[in-house]
Amino acid sequence: MIAAVETIQAELAAIVGDSAMSAGPDACRPFAVDGVEPRLVVYPSSAEQVAALLRCASERDLAVVPVRNGTKLGVGNAPRRYDLALSLKSLNRIWHYEPADLTVVVEPGMKLGDFQHFLARDGLWLPLDPRGGARASLGGILAANAAGPLRGRFGGPRDMVLGMKIATGDGKIIKTGGRVVKNVAGYDMAKLLIGSWGTLGVIVEVCFKLFTRPAARRTFVFHLGGLEAARDLRRQILKSPLGPLRMALVDGNAAEIVEGAGTKFETRNSKIETRSSNFELRGSNFEFWLEAGGSQNVLARFARELEELARGASVQMDKRDDATLVWDRIADFVTLVTENSKEAIVLRVPLPLDSSEEFLRMALDETQIRAFVSQPGSGVVTLVLSGEASGGNWPTSAASSVAKLRDLAEKLGGTMAVEHCPAEWKPLIDVWGRPGNDVEIMRQVKAVWDTKGVLSPGRFVGGI
Amino acid sequence: MLWRPEDRLLYEYDGLSSRRVPDAVAFPRSTEDVTEIVKLARREKVPVIARGAGTGLSGGAVVTEGGIVVSFARMKKILEIDIPNQRARVQPGVVNLDLSLAVSDVGFYFVPDPSSQKACTIGGNVAENSGGPHTLAYGVTTNHVLGLEVVLDDGRVIRTGGKVWDRPGYDLTGFIVGSEGTLGLVTEITVRLTPKPEAVKTLLAIYERVLDATRTVAAITAGGITPAALEMMDGITLRAIEAATHAGYPLDSAAVLLIEVEGLREAVEEEVEAVEGICRRHAAREVRRARSEEERELLWRGRKNAFGALGRISPNFYVQDGVIPRTRLPAMLEYIAAVGEKHGLLIGNIFHAGDGNLHPLLMFDARDSKQTAKVLVAASEIMARCADLGGSITGEHGVGIEKNELMPLIFSPDDLAMMRRLKEVFNPAGFFNPGKVLPTGKMCGELRIQVGGGA
Known part of the structure; x- marks a missing residue:
């Protein structure tokens, strides 16, 4: 039923109050997804309000996109329609914090940075370093199943969630799991929500399993001459009993970006071409970053063994006592690249552990690749493409490059998703890739959670 | 297939109890066989109950309304071991411990270790999302399963997940793990293999009061130490175990903690010291360290055989x-x-x-x-x-x-x-493992409890 904006506004205001709602282009523009703007923005302050808003949306057939900080809003397809931005910024409370049990129940609007800061008082943390970094909200991280280099050691969001409350598309609040670290009662519905990109329901509360912060940390940086050296180093480290906290392999351009030494993408309107005449990625310098954590004795062991590895491979290695900032920038590499270069295309390529260097070797033959960050501990490669070599045909040639790289990833047993590209090119570029033969089940699962199809319609894989 | 009543009788039980004798027991050898069985069952409108080794403790493999038991005893091939990528692909009938043994020489293992691991199957572990003593630090089955092949109610075969972490779409793998055979029949499983730790130390802390043992547990967690395993047994259990297994457990104590710390040698040495200190501060009468692999195995044998030992008392x-x-x-x-x-x-x-x-x-x-x-x-x-x-x-x-x-x-x-x-x-027609997981509205007062095995 299409109702007048005024009628809807009155209904929504009755749920959240006038002051928790805004309309008009200025209020709505920041919530645009690929240029599609909502008609209204609402700021519910409780789980019940979220549920009531969704119930109203389902009755009135309003399309809703849940948002917090918008660090990943550009991922996925543009919504088929978009009436209501549901901002979760007022849902940022902590319930049931039990440091001795290593569990916490928290609302989705809390930002990761604030959350970590809160936990640090008790020497705890949530070992996640996803895209968006400190600004990413917990709800957004879950919706995207977003994980960075720490994943190789600690797993991803799906391995840290003990329970959830979810508001469904038709406005019911559903609980799954609980607040204990081991629980097999009933279907694990949280798994469906994690990585569902706001298409099934709105997570209104989550219980996380917490971890103890490492006593001390040290970062080691290997300067490598090629991908074979990177592969050998990665294999040796994974074979050793060391168990680093995280690892990252970056090319020279990415190294400049993450070390904050200015970026090749710093100019607006993507004048990348003019700065790239001396660009040569193949065979150039790669940096292999590794962070170790633990007691001083453990760190000393790392230093000894890594020095030996470096000597054996005749490569240079530095030590850094505090590299937190660089690790933050590695995690948030996509944002650093895209906020200054709207024309860049960023691809996320999860591969089998032992295939990432092989993929990179073949992918680098695609001349448009400008920078990459690879996570040797989890097999995920993030690639940046730009239009330098393609002249005026960049969107078309980009689309074919993306397709070629996807074929390559799939041949090696991986997949590929487009993490960022200009909105107007999305019709040319398949953002999510081919779904598997389980997509029909996924469609039915979607229909169970969101009976009227009002949640982020069309944003996800297979048009879900 | 088994049809004779005396053969079918064996498939009436699991580790919990029994209800009814199945109408037939099928032993598929391939996904295609499973598909045919499912199509037949659907046509004839009879329930299908998946069965691994029947060691489950909640009646997951018990027949409630008759039907065909699909035993995966003949689908027990390890299809692929991929050490460079730390993955394996197995059929559901592979015995849990057999997978760990198959990769042990190259320094890997499969983490979930239910007490029944010498008998229970990985398919069963997937159905129940099994744990075990060593899942404290490394997670339960769901954290180690990345992909599935599943036969659905109409005989369709879907593949979910795979060797890599992320595939586009919902995490159906994570939803199916732990669904107790009520969503479909899992015919292939892709799992993570984990490198074995460099060092392992096992402690037995002995207490005069149960309360001191439980307080120690809270203090270890609060102290920022995550042991690989942290088990507690009270005096009644201990004495029964000791009579059966001779693990060297003290007969006169109120409780013991069996604590295992693993990882990098340096970290393990420090953590063992820290754990021992916490135990003593919480009035442990004695803290023993296993000095050899034999001593360690003996301590664990007692724990893992506990349920059998209780049958004696x-x-x-x-x-x-x-x-x-x-x-x-x-x-x-x-x-x-x-x-x-x-x-x-x-x-x-x-x-x-x-x-x-x-x-x-x-x-x-x-x-x-x-x-x-x-x-x-x-x-x-x-x-x-x-x-x-x-x-x-x-x-x-x-x-x-x-x-x-x-x-x-x-x-x-x-x-x-x-x-x-x-x-x-x-499972729209409800013919996969009916009467399980969700309430049926009937209280089951007639639950016939057997002497159990257990995790």
Whole structure:
């Protein structure tokens, strides 16, 4: 039923109050997804309000996109329609914090940075370093199943969630799991929500399993001459009993970006071409970053063994006592690249552990690749493409490059998703890739959670 | 296929109990065989019950309404071992321990280690989302399964997930793991293999008071140490184990903690010192360290054979599986003791203490119907208390037919309705493992409890 904006506004205001709602282009523009703007923005302050808003949306057939900080809003397809931005910024409370049990129940609007800061008082943390970094909200991280280099050691969001409350598309609040670290009662519905990109329901509360912060940390940086050296180093480290906290392999351009030494993408309107005449990625310098954590004795062991590895491979290695900032920038590499270069295309390529260097070797033959960050501990490669070599045909040639790289990833047993590209090119570029033969089940699962199809319609894989 | 009544009788039971003899037992050798069985069952409108080794403790493989039991005993091939990528692909009938043994030489293992691991299958582990003592630090089955091949109710074969972490789409793998055979028949599983730790140290801390042992558990967690395993056994259990296994457990103590720390040599040495200090500060009478692999194995053999050993002191026992926040262990143990006293029942305790996962063992004689009734009441009181403390009614054994009627203790009608609707997506006619997981509305007072095995 299409109702007048005024009628809807009155209904929504009755749920959240006038002051928790805004309309008009200025209020709505920041919530645009690929240029599609909502008609209204609402700021519910409780789980019940979220549920009531969704119930109203389902009755009135309003399309809703849940948002917090918008660090990943550009991922996925543009919504088929978009009436209501549901901002979760007022849902940022902590319930049931039990440091001795290593569990916490928290609302989705809390930002990761604030959350970590809160936990640090008790020497705890949530070992996640996803895209968006400190600004990413917990709800957004879950919706995207977003994980960075720490994943190789600690797993991803799906391995840290003990329970959830979810508001469904038709406005019911559903609980799954609980607040204990081991629980097999009933279907694990949280798994469906994690990585569902706001298409099934709105997570209104989550219980996380917490971890103890490492006593001390040290970062080691290997300067490598090629991908074979990177592969050998990665294999040796994974074979050793060391168990680093995280690892990252970056090319020279990415190294400049993450070390904050200015970026090749710093100019607006993507004048990348003019700065790239001396660009040569193949065979150039790669940096292999590794962070170790633990007691001083453990760190000393790392230093000894890594020095030996470096000597054996005749490569240079530095030590850094505090590299937190660089690790933050590695995690948030996509944002650093895209906020200054709207024309860049960023691809996320999860591969089998032992295939990432092989993929990179073949992918680098695609001349448009400008920078990459690879996570040797989890097999995920993030690639940046730009239009330098393609002249005026960049969107078309980009689309074919993306397709070629996807074929390559799939041949090696991986997949590929487009993490960022200009909105107007999305019709040319398949953002999510081919779904598997389980997509029909996924469609039915979607229909169970969101009976009227009002949640982020069309944003996800297979048009879900 | 098995048709003769005396053959089918064997498939009436699992580790919990029995209900009915299946109408037939099928032993498929391939996914295609499974597909044909499913199509036939659908045409004839008979239930299909998946079965691994039948070691489950919640009746997941028990036949409730007749039908075909699909035994995966002949689908037990390890299809691929991929060490460079730390993955393996297996058929569901592969025995849990066999996979770890197959990759042991190259320094890897499969983490989930239920006590029944010498017999239980990986397919069964997937159905129940099994745990085990060593899942404290590394997670349960769901954290180690990345992909599945599943036969759905119409004979369709879908593949979910795979060797890599992320595939576009919903995490159906994570949803199917732990669904107890109610969504489809899993015919292939892709799992993570984990490198074996460099160093392992095992401690046995001995206490005069149960309370001191439970407080130690909370203090270890609060001290920022995550042991690979942290198990507790009380005096009743200890004495039964010692009589059967001669693991060297002290006969006169009130409780022991079996603590294992693993990882990098340097870290393990420091953590063992720290753990031992915490134990002594909480009035441990003695802390023993296993000095050799033989000593370590002996300590674990006692723990893993605990359920068998209890058969020596009681004709029957009912093993429960509740979970509470770890810090509530002291209060919970007092409550269990009070329940035992109230009903005049002997209750032993054996816990995955580090996880807050309790296995109270309620001892009784099944020939005495009054005692049997008391056991069921006592067990449900313990479950209700777990729920009140913010815990769960099952940590690793599953819901099955044992606890489906208890689900409302922790889930609302809306929660259960959502689970039911999701089940209908996969299993609309309800012919996969009927009567399990979700409440049927009938209380199962006739639960026939057997002497169990256990995790």
